[in-house]
Amino acid sequence: TRPFQIAVLAGDGIGREVMPEGLRCLRAAAERFGLSLQLHEFDWAHCDHYLAHGQMMPADWKAQLSGMDAIYFGAVGWPETVPDHVSLWGSLLKFRREFDQYVNLRPVRLFEGVPCPLTGRRAGDIDYIVVRENTEGEYTALGGVMFEGTEREIVVQESVYSRHGAERLLRFAFELARSRPRRRLALATKSNGIAISMPWWDQRADAVARDFPEVALEKHHIDILAARFVLQPDRFDVVAATNLFGDILSDLGPATTGTIGLAPSANLNPERSFPSLFEPVHGSAPDIYGKGIANPIAMIWSGALMLDFLARGTGAGRAAHDAIVQAIETVLRDGPRTPDLGGNANTREVGAAIAAHL
Amino acid sequence: TRPFQIAVLAGDGIGREVMPEGLRCLRAAAERFGLSLQLHEFDWAHCDHYLAHGQMMPADWKAQLSGMDAIYFGAVGWPETVPDHVSLWGSLLKFRREFDQYVNLRPVRLFEGVPCPLTGRRAGDIDYIVVRENTEGEYTALGGVMFEGTEREIVVQESVYSRHGAERLLRFAFELARSRPRRRLALATKSNGIAISMPWWDQRADAVARDFPEVALEKHHIDILAARFVLQPDRFDVVAATNLFGDILSDLGPATTGTIGLAPSANLNPERSFPSLFEPVHGSAPDIYGKGIANPIAMIWSGALMLDFLARGTGAGRAAHDAIVQAIETVLRDGPRTPDLGGNANTREVGAAIAAHL
Numbered sequence: 001t002r003p004f005q006i007a008v009l010a011g012d013g014i015g016r017e018v019m020p021e022g023l024r025c026l027r028a029a030a031e032r033f034g035l036s037l038q039l040h041e042f043d044w045a046h047c048d049h050y051l052a053h054g055q056m057m058p059a060d061w062k063a064q065l066s067g068m069d070a071i072y073f074g075a076v077g078w079p080e081t082v083p084d085h086v087s088l089w090g091s092l093l094k095f096r097r098e099f100d101q102y103v104n105l106r107p108v109r110l111f112e113g114v115p116c117p118l119t120g121r122r123a124g125d126i127d128y129i130v131v132r133e134n135t136e137g138e139y140t141a142l143g144g145v146m147f148e149g150t151e152r153e154i155v156v157q158e159s160v161y162s163r164h165g166a167e168r169l170l171r172f173a174f175e176l177a178r179s180r181p182r183r184r185l186a187l188a189t190k191s192n193g194i195a196i197s198m199p200w201w202d203q204r205a206d207a208v209a210r211d212f213p214e215v216a217l218e219k220h221h222i223d224i225l226a227a228r229f230v231l232q233p234d235r236f237d238v239v240a241a242t243n244l245f246g247d248i249l250s251d252l253g254p255a256t257t258g259t260i261g262l263a264p265s266a267n268l269n270p271e272r273s274f275p276s277l278f279e280p281v282h283g284s285a286p287d288i289y290g291k292g293i294a295n296p297i298a299m300i301w302s303g304a305l306m307l308d309f310l311a312r313g314t315g316a317g318r319a320a321h322d323a324i325v326q327a328i329e330t331v332l333r334d335g336p337r338t339p340d341l342g343g344n345a346n347t348r349e350v351g352a353a354i355a356a357h358l
Numbered sequence: 359t360r361p362f363q364i365a366v367l368a369g370d371g372i373g374r375e376v377m378p379e380g381l382r383c384l385r386a387a388a389e390r391f392g393l394s395l396q397l398h399e400f401d402w403a404h405c406d407h408y409l410a411h412g413q414m415m416p417a418d419w420k421a422q423l424s425g426m427d428a429i430y431f432g433a434v435g436w437p438e439t440v441p442d443h444v445s446l447w448g449s450l451l452k453f454r455r456e457f458d459q460y461v462n463l464r465p466v467r468l469f470e471g472v473p474c475p476l477t478g479r480r481a482g483d484i485d486y487i488v489v490r491e492n493t494e495g496e497y498t499a500l501g502g503v504m505f506e507g508t509e510r511e512i513v514v515q516e517s518v519y520s521r522h523g524a525e526r527l528l529r530f531a532f533e534l535a536r537s538r539p540r541r542r543l544a545l546a547t548k549s550n551g552i553a554i555s556m557p558w559w560d561q562r563a564d565a566v567a568r569d570f571p572e573v574a575l576e577k578h579h580i581d582i583l584a585a586r587f588v589l590q591p592d593r594f595d596v597v598a599a600t601n602l603f604g605d606i607l608s609d610l611g612p613a614t615t616g617t618i619g620l621a622p623s624a625n626l627n628p629e630r631s632f633p634s635l636f637e638p639v640h641g642s643a644p645d646i647y648g649k650g651i652a653n654p655i656a657m658i659w660s661g662a663l664m665l666d667f668l669a670r671g672t673g674a675g676r677a678a679h680d681a682i683v684q685a686i687e688t689v690l691r692d693g694p695r696t697p698d699l700g701g702n703a704n705t706r707e708v709g710a711a712i713a714a715h716l
């Protein structure tokens with residue numbers, strides 16, 4: 001069978017430091033489970049490219065990536081030289097939209113060996129997955145400024161949702177919830193304040209819920225939902241959210257498990273009409289770049305999600321995923337650890353340790 | 359001198375249970391510090407009124423409240439019979455807008471005696487104040503649905519910001535930050551994703567910052583800001599935010615201090631052209647209503663903020679505020695406590711204990 005074609009885009013900052021460790025573990029797992037991967041490194045989608053060429057990616061980026069099954073992505077952003085909305089809209093957000101990666105899956109899990117910032121929580125108490133709508137909603141450049149530069153200046157910012165977009169996301173989330181032992185789905189809403197789109201989201205969820213009577217649906221306003229991530233994290237199983245709410249929850253959730261340095265994500269086009277993208281939730285972290293101390297685990301775990309998705313049909317994907325997650329668990333428990341987890345190992349040492357367990 | 363005119367609106371659910379305790383403490387503090395209050399109870403702005411009359415408030419609500427200096431407000435909402443967006447837009451959100459209460463002040467503080475959900479944090483480690491824009495932004499009923507009921511259905515939701523609105527809020531936040539020992543201001547943004555309004559907010563903050571060279575301004579994207587409320591709460595002093603972001607942060611912050619049952623808020627019209635409104639951050643909590651176990655502290659603390667604001671000129675307002683907060687501190691440390699804090703006292707017992715310390 002044809003090897004899986006994987007585009008490798010390290011990006012900016014610590015994306016460049018964690019990527020080699022991600023690749024190391026990917027290769028180790030692929031070999032062990034007989035998965036054949038072909039890796040293609042591309043030297044664009046980073047701010048140096050922007051500074052040299054005035055855009056984040058070459059004009060034919062889509063053609064270059066079109067034969068790929070997946071994109072393995074580091075992190076983008078270097079706000080000192082390129083504003084974030086330029087670098088992100090010119091790369092990551094373009095991929096999510098143009099490759100219709102409409103599900104952003106973000107598992108949140110508390111591991112043994114990682115000091116939890118929440119009192120009295122142990123491994124197993126926090127174990128849920130955020131299912132974030134990833135292509136529409138609050139992230140738009142629609143709207144504008146009126147009376148610019150005067151005292152009367154007014155800004156309109158538009159959010160746009162489609163029934164197609166909301167329902168396919170909800171359906172994915174319900175299906176995921178149904179496949180898990182607890183069968184619970186929480187919907188992030190704000191229908192008491194955001195008066196057009198959010199009551200509509202509530203209705204969409206109720207409509208889709210009719211096809212999933214086995215799943216218990218609960219709606220939470222985003223404010224109290226954020227509070228409950230801290231106060232009652234064991235209550236959650238699958239959490240569905242719009243683009244913005246999912247963004248917030250998928251940084252907050254990992255923070256409650258000790259660090260966002262661990263959190264992986266899968267930007268999926270479930271129909272496989274386009275490549276899906278796998279990346280850590282953390283960004284390029286300019287403040288620690290260059291020290292070689294970035295935690296590579298989010299990158300490595302993202303690789304596990306990628307193998308699972310790519311080889312779902314065969315069973316080998318799931319096996320490779322589970323083996324990587326198990327190796328991560330072991331290293332988190334026994335070390336070595338990077339400084340964000342209280343250790344003094346560097347990025348490479350942690351990557352090598354995880355690869356060794358594979 | 360003319361007594362302060364205070365409208366009392368208990369609202370729905372536990373708003374009705376905590377209000378008597380709020381009034382008890384208000385009266386005790388006013389007496390002790392020689393503040394003269396005239397209380398006017400109104401039996402509307404609750405869902406029973408809506409069910410009886412088809413609207414949350416009488417047509418002349420504005421006239422009825424126009425002589426008031428402040429509104430002491432319980433909580434609104436009874437989603438079982440009236441959708442939240444109906445009850446809230448028909449009362450609380452109307453007050454905020456029509457009385458131009460453009461600053462929503464929400465102190466977040468960890469008290470001795472309240473079990474903190476964050477490991478190793480003690481009283482004093484969490485002590486910041488969220489300054490939320492309270493009249494515009496994401497909370498609108500602007501936009502609409504196109505192709506309704508078909509597969510092509512599209513929803514547009516508009517957020518609207520004004521330079522006037524953003525700058526006066528920012529100016530208030532900078533002034534507050536300048537008056538505090540740490541002189542730090544954090545701005546909640548999302549300029550890397552929400553591409554029109556959020557870069558504009560960043561610019562507004564930079565513009566206002568020029569008048570406050572003594573204040574250190576830091577911008578945080580809302581996702582990482584939420585994470586930092588959990589991981590580094592001691593880093594924050596004053597936090598300025600749009601309506602929606604302020605809403606989320608002012609539930610999340612209190613959650614990290616153990617309970618949102620304590621969090622007070624002041625919806626201010628700083629120019630005193632209209633009455634300001636003081637209310638707990640928690641809502642009407644239908645799940646515990648009727649048991650008499652709601653924690654009245656947020657209501658009581660909101661009363662302290664009200665006296666401080668009303669009698670700012672005289673010094674007696676600050677003294678009354680500080681005395682109430684001290685009485686709250688004492689009761690939190692020594693009891694009695696409501697069930698949300700692990701005790702078994704009821705609402706009345708806690709209110710009486712705080713009043714006794716006054």
Ligand SMILES: CC(C)[C@H](C(=O)O)[C@@H](O)C(=O)O
Binds near residue numbers: 192193446605639
């Ligand atoms: C009830 C709701 C509309 C309100 C808000 O979102 O402003 C509440 O959550 C608050 O924070 O005061």
Ligand SMILES: CC(C)[C@H](C(=O)O)[C@@H](O)C(=O)O
Binds near residue numbers: 283
């Ligand atoms: C960098 C930013 C645009 C991005 C987002 O908000 O989606 C990031 O925070 C994420 O969560 O992947």
